[in-house]
Amino acid sequence: MSYFEEMTQKARAAMSTAAEKARGVADSAKISAAIIAEKRELDRNYRAIGQWYACEHTDVPEAIADVIAAVRASQEKIAELQASREAAESAEAAVIEEGKACPVCGKISDTRFCPHCGAPME
Numbered sequence: 001m002s003y004f005e006e007m008t009q010k011a012r013a014a015m016s017t018a019a020e021k022a023r024g025v026a027d028s029a030k031i032s033a034a035i036i037a038e039k040r041e042l043d044r045n046y047r048a049i050g051q052w053y054a055c056e057h058t059d060v061p062e063a064i065a066d067v068i069a070a071v072r073a074s075q076e077k078i079a080e081l082q083a084s085r086e087a088a089e090s091a092e093a094a095v096i097e098e099g100k101a102c103p104v105c106g107k108i109s110d111t112r113f114c115p116h117c118g119a120p121m122e
Contacts, residue, residue, distance in 0.1 A: 060068045099110040104119040113120055 054068055054071045099108040100121050101108055102114040102117060102119055103122060105114060105117040107114060107116040109115055109121060111121060
């Protein structure tokens with residue numbers, strides 16, 4: 001066997017080994033991605049169970065009473081924040097009715113020119 005043929009065989013063997021290793025790495029990556037996706041699904045299901053439990057049960061075990069109290073406090077805070085947002089939006093709507101919005105900066109004024117940016121009010 002000539003030197004060239006021997007080197008060709010060694011190169012082919014090396015490429016074959018590299019291809020096998022690459023397939024193994026790709027398979028491992030696919031499995032890792034599948035594990036991550038399944039863990040996300042598991043977390044989503046756990047959250048659904050927890051949400052259902054927190055909504056359905058008033059008498060809770062002492063072990064999770066603090067967590068349920070924190071959930072209920074967060075729900076109350078969200079309700080308060082939504083109410084304050086609605087109040088702010090209605091107040092903003094009332095201000096808009098009293099003046100015109102600047103076409104450039106959006107500030108409200110009842111003058112001919114915007115006192116904030118100087119643009120003419122239409």
